[in-house]
Amino acid sequence: MSGTEGPGHRGQRRSASKLMKSSNEMVVRSSGSDRVLVIMAKAPRPGRVKTRLTPSLSPEAVTAFYCCLLDDTLALARSLDDVEVAIMCPASDVDDLAQFAGNVVSVVAQQGEGLAAGLTSVFAHFAQEDQRRTLAFNSDSPHLPRAVLEGAFEALTATDMVVGPTYDGGYYLVGATASHPTLFAHDGMGTSSALEKLLSRARALELSVGFADPFYDIDVADDLNRLAAELRMAPARAPRTAAWLKEWEVVAAQSRIGTGEL
Numbered sequence: 716m717s718g719t720e721g722p723g724h725r726g727q728r729r730s731a732s733k734l735m736k737s738s739n740e741m742v743v744r745s746s747g748s749d750r751v752l753v754i755m756a757k758a759p760r761p762g763r764v765k766t767r768l769t770p771s772l773s774p775e776a777v778t779a780f781y782c783c784l785l786d787d788t789l790a791l792a793r794s795l796d797d798v799e800v801a802i803m804c805p806a807s808d809v810d811d812l813a814q815f816a817g818n819v820v821s822v823v824a825q826q827g828e829g830l831a832a833g834l835t836s837v838f839a840h841f842a843q844e845d846q847r848r849t850l851a852f853n854s855d856s857p858h859l860p861r862a863v864l865e866g867a868f869e870a871l872t873a874t875d876m877v878v879g880p881t882y883d884g885g886y887y888l889v890g891a892t893a894s895h896p897t898l899f900a901h902d903g904m905g906t907s908s909a910l911e912k913l914l915s916r917a918r919a920l921e922l923s924v925g926f927a928d929p930f931y932d933i934d935v936a937d938d939l940n941r942l943a944a945e946l947r948m949a950p951a952r953a954p955r956t957a958a959w960l961k962e963w964e965v966v967a968a969q970s971r972i973g974t975g976e977l
Contacts, residue, residue, distance in 0.1 A: 749847045750798045750868050753823075753837045754788055755830065756854040758808035759815070765855070771936040772963075780959055782815075784933065787857030787953040789816060794861055798868075803837050803851070831899040834889065843894035848872070850890040855933040857953040858945060859887070863928050870925035876917060878910065879927035885909040887932050895920055 757764050761774035764781040772780065792800040804812050806824035813822040825836035834851050842849040848871040850864065863879070870877040871890050876898075879888030884907035891898075898916050917924050933942055943960040950957035 748797045748799050749845070750795075751801065751841045751847050751849045752792045752795065752798050752864065753801045753803050753841060753849065753851050754785075754792060754820075754854050755833055755837075755851055756785055756802050756804050756808070756812055758804070758811035759785065760811075765933065767934050768936065768939060771939065776963070780956075780963075781855070783955040783959045784855045784857055784953075785815070786955045788852070788854050789820065790955075791857050791859065791861065791864075791953075792852070793819065795864060801841070803833050803840075805833075834899045835894075835896060838891050838894040838898075839896070842892055846892045848890065848892055850877075850888055853887045853932050856887050856930060857956055858942065859930055860952075863930070864888075867925075867927045870927070873923075874925040875922035877925040877927060878913065880910050880929045882929060882931050883907055883934070884911065885932075886913065887930055888927055889913070891922075895922065898922075 759778050759782045761778045765777045766774075768777045768780070789800070792798070800819070801821045801823055802812050802816060803823050803825050805828070809822050809824050816822060823836070823840055825833040826839070827833075827836070837851045838849055841847060848868050850867055850871075852864070867877045867879065867888060867890055871892055875893070876889065876891040876895075878886050878890075881887050886909060898913070898920065900916070914924065931938060931941065933939060939960075942956070943964060946953060946957035946960055950961075
């Protein structure tokens with residue numbers, strides 16, 4: 716499947732139409748809820764999102780796939796009752812993501828560069844003053860059962876923070892009820908030791924930690940294949956992503972036939 720274009724151009728046309736929804740930064744009035752779900756996202760541009768998938772997919776196809784992931788993640792977040800939904804992103808991505816999301820969520824520019832700065836910004840912005848139960852959630856696990864997010868919010872009634880571990884040593888979710896500026900400091904983000912280092916800093920800050928169910932996000936081709944297999948059985952969990960993957964599998968099979976691999 717190396718080098719497969721995938722249904723990228725069609726996906727890009729769909730995403731381009733979404734980018735016409737608005738031309739200004741979105742600021743949506745708070746729902747008044749004490750629960751906030753913040754999606755960590757980037758603007759869907761070739762070469763900037765899910766770059767570890769490019770050995771299997773073209774940058775354009777990866778971008779179209781990411782649009783589907785983000786769209787389904789937003790739908791998952793909005794399916795929760797009494798939860799304010801927001802996007803945290805680099806400052807340069809605010810306009811594009813505000814247009815992508817329409818008028819249903821707020822899009823907030825992080826302070827500083829990189830994921831650690833983004834996570835720090837989430838809790839400084841949403842949890843520092845009101846101590847609301849705030850979850851930072853990745854943008855590539857739209858197939859996560861909604862009950863896991865509900866459970867993570869519930870865990871924050873009894874612990875200082877909650878973490879959703881991934882099987883590769885990272886985490887797909889982290890939540891807290893207050894801002895802890897040093898919690899995401901130092902290195903380790905995006906590595907197999909990210910979770911270990913986060914928990915070490917939590918211990919140093921004497922924070923109690925609860926855990927959500929372990930899960931996986933979409934980083935490499937094996938994750939893509941696993942997700943495709945799961946969504947073949949239950950496409951309603953992430954319908955836009957499922958439709959894209961179904962088309963991708965057809966294109967990939969045709970590519971293998973054309974190169975004599977089958």
